Amino acid sequence: MKRVFLFIVTNLAVMLVLTVVLNVLGVDRFLRGSGLNIPMLAAFSLIVGFTGSIFSLLISKPMAKWSTGAHVIETPQTGDEQWLVGTVRRHAEKAGIGMPEVAIYEGEPNAFATGAFRNSSLVAVSTGLLQSMTREEVDAVLGHEIAHVANGDMVTLTLIQGVVNTFVVFLSRIVGYFVDKAIIKNDRDGPGIGYYATVVVCEIVFGILASMIVMWFSRYREFRADAGSAALMGSPRPMVAALRRLGGLEPGALPQTIRAMGISDRPGWMALFSSHPPIEDRIAALESRKG
Numbered sequence: 001m002k003r004v005f006l007f008i009v010t011n012l013a014v015m016l017v018l019t020v021v022l023n024v025l026g027v028d029r030f031l032r033g034s035g036l037n038i039p040m041l042a043a044f045s046l047i048v049g050f051t052g053s054i055f056s057l058l059i060s061k062p063m064a065k066w067s068t069g070a071h072v073i074e075t076p077q078t079g080d081e082q083w084l085v086g087t088v089r090r091h092a093e094k095a096g097i098g099m100p101e102v103a104i105y106e107g108e109p110n111a112f113a114t115g116a117f118r119n120s121s122l123v124a125v126s127t128g129l130l131q132s133m134t135r136e137e138v139d140a141v142l143g144h145e146i147a148h149v150a151n152g153d154m155v156t157l158t159l160i161q162g163v164v165n166t167f168v169v170f171l172s173r174i175v176g177y178f179v180d181k182a183i184i185k186n187d188r189d190g191p192g193i194g195y196y197a198t199v200v201v202c203e204i205v206f207g208i209l210a211s212m213i214v215m216w217f218s219r220y221r222e223f224r225a226d227a228g229s230a231a232l233m234g235s236p237r238p239m240v241a242a243l244r245r246l247g248g249l250e251p252g253a254l255p256q257t258i259r260a261m262g263i264s265d266r267p268g269w270m271a272l273f274s275s276h277p278p279i280e281d282r283i284a285a286l287e288s289r290k291g
Contacts, residue, residue, distance in 0.1 A: 041173055049166030057158040060114045061101075061122045070103035070124045080130065084142075088123055091143050091232050095150040097121070104130070109246060113145035114154060121149045133245055140229050140238035147228020153221045160217050164210035172202035218275040223285050236286040243286070247279040 064070065076082040081104075088102045098119030107126040115121030123145045130138060148154075180195035226243075230236035 041170060045166045045170035045173070048169045049164075050162035052165055053158045053161035056161070057116045057154060060116060060154060061120075064112065064114045064122060064124065065103065068105040068107070068124065070105040070122075072101050072103045072122075083135065084125070084130075084138075087139055087142050088146065091146040092149075094232055095146050095228075097146070097150050100146070100149060109133070111141050111145055113148045115149065116154065118149055118152060121154075123149070133242060136238045137242040137245055140233055140242045143229035143232040144225045144239060144242075146232065147225040148221065151221065151224055151228065153225070156221075157214065157217060161214055164213050165207075168203055168206040168210050171206055172199045175199075175202050215275055219277045222276050222282060226282050226286055227289065230286060230289060236289045240283055240286050243279050243283050247283075 065072070073081050073085055076085050084104070085102050089099055092099050098121075100113070100115070100121040100123045103122060103124040105124055105126055108128040109126060109132050111123070111125040111129055113121060113123045123142065125138065125141070129141065133141070176191070176195040176198040179198040180192050184192060184194035226236075226239055229239040233239065
């Protein structure tokens, strides 16, 4: 992989920046004093942990547009654009959400939905997807993306990321304190270099491990969005057809910023870090539904 998923990277970057800033300001020293103040550390971890995830959520839509070069359809100029906007509107109304922005970007077959709010989201499809699929299959993919928005997947992902971030921050400082006191044997009142170095390393390592939890939810929500598409379409058949076609195509590589929001993804080098379940499993889940 060229980069780690953007959502996780943004969180990690924000936490590391906050760690450095708060260290410079002496907050960590205040948390420690002559020993760890666990209640204050817990509150500190909660604030820092959720700052990164909420920030990632709030910038998700502009980052998606920027990273893919997506062109938002303000006024449909062609028959395809009119159909695309009309189809998204139909699904949005049926799902009970506000009309999302609709965009097209250049690339191989893929699509994604993102945004901080159910009534102010973005649904984008690639030119490769539009060119390689029938309208019914594209319709099903759009239903899948609308289901993500209607299910509040971005908000839930943010909450899960915030919780794991909190534990990462908390445990990193616990380990840092232990290393500083028990291993390096720093007997000064304030934390030493061992504490700071350990905290940074632990935040990176624990952050990567915590991403497995986030990716588990990402895989789970794909099944829910597939089912949502089947409900919006009135049958699982179109989504099954779309997935089968995707299974025979090379999925378009989305920028890591919104990779977990796509309809399809290249398998990760480890299944635990994959944002999407195997297409065969998704097809099997849909075919087990009636209709």
